[in-house]
Amino acid sequence: IRPVRDVGPLMGKEQPFAILKMDRPRGNIVVSRRAILEEARAEQRTELVGQLQEGEVREGVVKNITDYGAFVDLGGIDGLLHVTDMSWKRVSHPSQVLAVGDTVKVQIVKINPDTQRISLGMKQLQSDPWDGVEAKYPVGAKYTGRITNITDYGAFVELEAGVEGLVHVSEMSWTKKNVHPGKIVSTSQEVDVVVLDVDASKRRISLGLKQAQDNPWDAFVANHPIGSTVEGEVKNATEFGLFIGLDNDIDGMVHLSDLDWSVSGEEAIQRYRKGEMVKAKVLDVDVEKERVSLGIKQLGGDPIGEGDTYRRGQQITVTVTAIESGGIEVKFGEDDAPVTAFVRKSDLSRDRNEQRPERFAVGDRVDAMITAVDKASRRISVSIKALEMKDEQEAIEQFGSSDSGASLGDILGAALKNAGSKD
Structure with a gap:
């Protein structure tokens, strides 16, 4: 059935052959030993498949490993052990779990009678870590996990073998917005996270990275109440006003109307340059919306209104x-x-x-x-x-x-x- 590099062991032995082609004028006959073996194997496979039942546990030997799984010999018939059925935890490549020649205990997950394909599983022989996950990981609880994968939309954190949760990019940092998750965390890094939501039926856990850290907006309110004066660097000038960098990577905005009492905002904003240090008064802090409103003209008082x-x-x-x-x-x-x-x-x-x-x-x-x-x-x-x-x-x-x-x-x-x- 497989290519034979050394035909020595077959020399001089009588073997059954199937005639594939005959050329009488030339006296040539093409025969096949493989056809006989495949026919015998097909009969054997049909017989073996008939003996197998879904849910049955068997021992087998790993014959081949691919990117998507491993083929296991169950004693004359091969079954596919897909990479997703090797373990409850994330497996990047089958070679992380198995090697050719390993004897493994597997469960027959599914048998296709038409194609005689057999799907195998190893993780099915272990207890499902998602059973009772809502009780193990209540909302609001804080845990330590390991980053297993980073995507454009967030990072996956392993809480235990087989249980991973997603930290969405919006829940990664209080202050770093529109930043790729890879610039905040790295693979295999240990992090503290807070459980935000658990959906056991969909096997999903939503986690928050920033919730495990002190909210800098609360700290800002405590240290800089409304009416206090702050100093920071001009980060950017927009059509709405100035953005000023404050403590703990917080940005505050000075609206055009709060730049100067006597001239228009469009004229006043031309006086400021990126990187310049300026002082401003805290006008309002919205912790929920993460906004700090500042005023520069209020430092001198309103010559008309006061x-x-x-x-x-x-x-x-x-x-x-x-x-x-x-x-x-x-x-x-x-x-x-x-x-x-x-x-x-x-x-x-x-x-x-x-x-x-x-x-x-x-x-x-x-x-x-x-x-x-x-x-x-x-x-x-x-x-x-x-x-x-x-x-x-x-x-x-x-x-x-x-x-x-x-x-x-x-x-x-x-x-x-x-x-x-x-x-």
Whole structure:
């Protein structure tokens, strides 16, 4: 049946042969001893298969090993012992368990009467480690296991021989997101894991690697409560804001709206560079969503929203920053936290002829009055006209009524004249 390299032992012995081909003109006959042997083996195989029963335990000898299993001679008939039926634990290659010539005890798992193929099993002779697995590994319990396999979606951890659980990539680290599992753990590494879910019917156990470690978000809240100041390195600038690296690989985000009180977020974010160290205030921490909200502008306080720094009726000196057709843009307050406002044309002067934005130049300093403060929208209304009217009213009250139609200049001139005559 198998190729014979040495025909010496067969020489001189009478053997049965089957005639395969005859060539009478040439006097040639082709015969086969193999055909007789195969026929005899087929009869023997049929007889042996008829003697076997599924579930029966037999001893056999390993004849050949392949990548997918081993062929075992049961005494004239071979059966396949598949690699998945060698052991309850993970077997990468059959050679890890068996060698050619080994005598093994196997169970007949299945017999196909049509093809006469016999499937064998070794692990079926051992107790199933998954029996009662829910009681052995309750949810929330912590165990030590060994990494047996790493995939793109997670890592398999052997809790005991034949029982493996999966640590999904999302359960591997509190802070390392979108990282291949191979960069977090390695094969054969001993790790602590927590049981997240057990499905005995599907032979699945979900494990968590990060749950066996302290949650850095809880530690962050304890060490940096809302309102505290933190310092970190600018990791990245996006269209939403700045990401800043904090303790234990935690990133916090400064939204564009929390960068500066006086300028737009798009303009303010241009000041920061990757790798730069910055300070910020903790505005909010969401442990469940693993988010830290930070603010840089809050370190200096809101020049408009806090206290009574600016109030209605207050006289201020403003600096012209821009000239527009509808009015002028001005700024005032501290240099490190200036407040911007817009003075409309109608508020540029009491005199209609002087309500021309072009009569001002960028950099001009002008006295004006605050006419409204809206802390909710952080807007302050400023008017030059209102200050002129206030000054005129005070002059009238001091130097006399203007019922006669006299202007402020007439009243002031008369007052100065009177003062001079008294001298």
